[in-house]
């Protein structure tokens with residue numbers, strides 16, 4: 107590997123009123139292993155931020171910590187701050203389920219429930235006590251429209267979600283995530299299991315969604331990060347190395363390591 111200075115950093119920040127979510131000295135441990143080494147990062151409202159970096163650099167671990175998903179892993183421990191609307195949601199007093207309503211997640215593999223298309227979307231709301239059919243119908247329609255799936259499924263809402271194609275299932279999972287009206291959507295390689303056409307459709311959906319949501323996406327696909335994100339963070343070995351506008355990261359990054367990584371000359 108070339109002789110990079112891994113202590114160099116170039117990390118942008120934003121004015122407070124533009125920040126949807128931020129972390130301060132965020133560390134993640136799996137048992138004794140420190141996987142994330144204290145990341146300070148801010149995410150701008152109504153923008154798409156991509157996290158890139160080699161396999162094992164900690165992208166998914168960091169992303170999962172942002173809505174406390176690492177709580178579900180027994181050996182994982184997260185320290186530091188995750189600040190959302192003036193609250194450190196990493197605090198033990200915070201209701202994790204409430205936090206996840208505001209900060210939703212879409213996973214790598216589409217994981218619809220084995221239920222109808224309609225009930226996939228209404229499930230969380232019904233569990234929260236929403237019974238009014240008209241309200242539920244409206245949420246189903248709005249969420250499916252926002253996820254660009256409505257036209258394809260509006261006559262088949264009672265069909266099993268598992269009968270949809272992979273790309274449609276992933277858009278259903280996006281619709282399910284936005285049905286509870288989060289502010290922030292975390293997406294962990296949402297298109298990696300999909301064909302190129304479905305991938306394009308997910309990217310187009312993301313571009314539409316950023317009007318209403320702040321999106322943070324992990325991707326291995328450099329073209330996808332370059333095409334679809336406003337900001338890009340380059341991670342390496344549990345650290346955030348460079349973070350800037352996507353156009354700068356891909357054309358004129360500050361650090362040689364970043365430039366080599368995005369151009370495929372890393373190592």
Ligand SMILES: Nc1ncnc2c1ncn2[C@@H]1O[C@H](COP(=O)(O)OP(=O)(O)OP(=O)(O)O)[C@@H](O)[C@H]1O
Nearest residue numbers: 136141159160161162163164165166167168179326
């Ligand atoms: N559940 C876990 N238990 C123990 N170690 C883990 C766990 N999940 C991740 N790790 C370790 O944490 C480090 C970061 O992994 P992570 O999956 O977050 O990286 P990544 O950049 O998302 O990788 P990839 O691009 O391959 O998905 C790796 O060393 C990995 O082995």
